[in-house]
Amino acid sequence: MIDAKRFKDELEELLEQLYESQKDNIEATAQAFKECIEKGGVVHVFGSGHSVGLGIDIKDRIGSLVPIHIMEMSDFVTRGGVPVEEFMDHKVIFERKPGVASKLYDLYDIRPQDIFIVISNSGINGIVIDIADLAKKNGHKVIIITSMKHTLAEQPRHPSGKKLYEFGDIVIDNCGPHGDALIKTDGVAKVCSVSSICNNCIAQAMAARTVELLKEDGYEPPVLNGDKQHDEALKKEYEGRA
């Protein structure tokens, strides 16, 4: 029977697998983020569709690290000159387009010490791959978060024939199933997706470990604490970048 209990039980098993199999990759990402912060850098987070949730979850709350910048898909329209009709066309899906990512990348103040986290469950679409490629070519460390089961099961859509994980200095597998949905049904589609939950857990664990590593180095972690003066001063430090 498919119900809340079934989902909860299958999810808890998956999260255990996720932690056990990916803790070293999350640790490596936290190390990279720590080094980036200590050099005054920012992490740029890009994910199309639901994947951007990972960035949103660890940003702009009490207890959040400040040097996180979300590269917003909507910036293509509001700042990048892409017509809204083209962006929202449901029949020619924008995120699949290769060759347009530089319109987004070039909008931002990206500095040599910055690193990138690029997230896509399938890892086959044009824009995410182009962003990872641009970041790498510009000498930045690139961390990829993807579902290895999904990406290996699909044909590449990018003209290079490559998939997103091939661009990662560090690759974190979110351990989600092909198609993202967890529970098999009698019909064609499986039900209940897990990537946002897994990605949030990865991001939160990574952010927490980053703060811990900064503390161990005696570096004051740039974290919002709810004190207006403190938080505004901190945001000012990264103004225009995060």
Place this chain on the structure above:
Amino acid sequence: MDIMKQYFDLIREKVDDAYAKENDRFSQIAAMFGECMENLGVVQLFGVRHGEEFVNELNYRAGGIAPFHGLKLKDLVLKEMIDQKDIDSGAIYDDLSVADKFEQAYDLDDRDMYCLVSFYGNEPLIIELARRAKAKGQKVVGVVNKRSYDRFGGTLLDYCDAWLDMGADDPDTALEIDGLKIGQLSSTVSNVIAQMLTAEIYQYYVRSGKEAPVLLSANINGADVHNDSLTDPYGRRIR
């Protein structure tokens, strides 16, 4: 203990708690959603600040049920109906005219119902959305962080037929390193709640002897045809 492990353990604990405390309400709310959908209604979703993560978790999602639709501030920015800076400052959540703008921007229908998400449940805009739905006799479900809702005088639930609790602390920080509080739980737990609701809606369809309109990941070869067949009958109401 390893701080990363601590976060994973806390999620498990909070999810177990949410299930133990709210399972009856999951099936009750899933039945409300299911009845609305069977009558060709759409469940309209709106979330304040990080509450939008819950919206995204149900709205046009792989493995999700099709007749959900998100009321997104970003859509209004793209249509140049509101200014991004008012989202960033939070002023938008005090602006009741946004409720009119949603009505102009989307194809909302009297058969629809609402699911409204806010940590505090006290922002004028979300209360206005609930009030308007109620005045039309539409059902409303609220998702709040009950501890914060009580502390900051939320009133959203006055308009709700049913509600769920995110179950987080206030402020929402779950971990501590040398006195520094970090690590949020509310959105991750809310996402799990959203998926538990999805499973229960699926079960509602099974009990009704009907096939549930489950979407495929758009990144599976051939998924577009399947998904369009589920959403096209609704015209502009879902996408």
